[in-house]
């Protein structure tokens with residue numbers, strides 16, 4: 243089977259490489275010449291564990307190739323995946339100009355039947371806009387070529403994208419014809435070995451599933467953050483409450499970890515987009531509006547604790563910060579809680595020295611010289627009045643506290659991810675503040 247994947251961003255590159263791994267011939271397209279040249283050499287422009295090795299293997303086997311020509315890429319393919327970006331436009335809604343631009347280009351060049359699949363996260367109704375754009379181009383050309391559109395949302399997580407793609411919990415495909423179903427069933431057969439389902443549904447439901455999934459997960463997190471804050475006030479321990487409720491299989495023990503709020507390129511954007519879609523239909527999604535408000539507040543929780551400890555004026559105070567990425571195993575800093583924390587602390591007059599195992603380049607690109615950058619996790623602690631844990635990288639879990647206490651001005655830790663045991667930390671003489679565990 244031959245497929246084309248348009249867009250070699252996060253989703254496109256993982257999709258293309260993982261399909262190639264099953265033996266499919268994949269041609270990936272990107273307008274960025276530099277990126278295409280890099281990828282041809284096996285250089286992966288993003289940080290994603292396991293992706294470089296997988297790409298190299300499939301390049302060696304000639305199962306994947308990269309081009310800037312969409313026309314060439316779609317020539318012999320059975321299916322075209324659209325995986326280009328949908329950046330938020332001025333009012334925050336998804337800008338579809340890239341998706342629809344690709345659709346038009348496909349319409350201008352296709353010569354035989356294809357399934358045209360939307361893989362990017364797009365508002366409900368977009369796949370039919372893709373269909374209309376392709377049809378318009380075919381009419382312009384005065385040709386009648388059959389095609390189908392399909393919606394195939396992606397559920398992979400940054401940091402475990404390859405594994406999530408190769409062993410999915412489920413695959414959701416929105417289709418409108420048996421012919422498209424047959425193509426999609428064949429493509430995804432190798433991924434169903436773990437017995438998880440391939441779910442076919444109508445296109446609207448498929449597009450909606452993506453938003454509902456991310457919104458439900460974001461809801462779990464905001465709910466737990468709200469409960470955690472109350473736990474502190476009443477003297478309860480959210481870790482115990484989490485275990486207590488998580489062992490009920492109806493609730494489940496995943497995605498109920500309180501922290502500094504959810505970030506990344508997906509949850510914030512998708513929650514907002516769904517709220518906006520509902521508003522457009524005259525329906526107010528009250529729960530999701532609260533989810534967003536709670537998350538906004540949660541990103542400043544650590545700052546509130548810092549103010550309580552040091553006072554509102556932080557001039558002359560210097561903080562060490564561990565973790566800049568929005569979560570471990572990625573260098574992605576989009577909507578990262580670290581950005582809000584840094585901004586607020588600086589506004590109060592503090593200086594900051596930060597370290598992240600992989601996001602240092604990204605941080606320098608975004609934050610420039612507004613903070614100092616440490617060479618490792620201990621370098622961060624030099625002369626710090628407190629250490630702030632923002633991202634729960636494994637290497638922060640068992641530090642040498644004796645080294646830390648020698649380097650720091652004051653033995654104080656603000657832990658936004660509850661990675662330490664409060665009793666142990668207090669026993670070794672540190673002031674310790676965490677989330678939802680009465681200090």
Ligand code: UGA
Pocket residue numbers: 363396397398399400401456459463496497498499500501502503504505506507508509568569
């Ligand atoms: C999320 C979804 O989990 C994927 O299924 C989806 O495909 C993806 O969005 C997308 O739409 O493309 P991702 O953004 O990579 O994936 O990150 P997650 O691992 O879901 O974490 C999101 C945020 O929630 C992070 O800031 C994380 O720290 C936070 N989180 C997660 C918590 O605060 N508590 C938890 O218990 C779990």
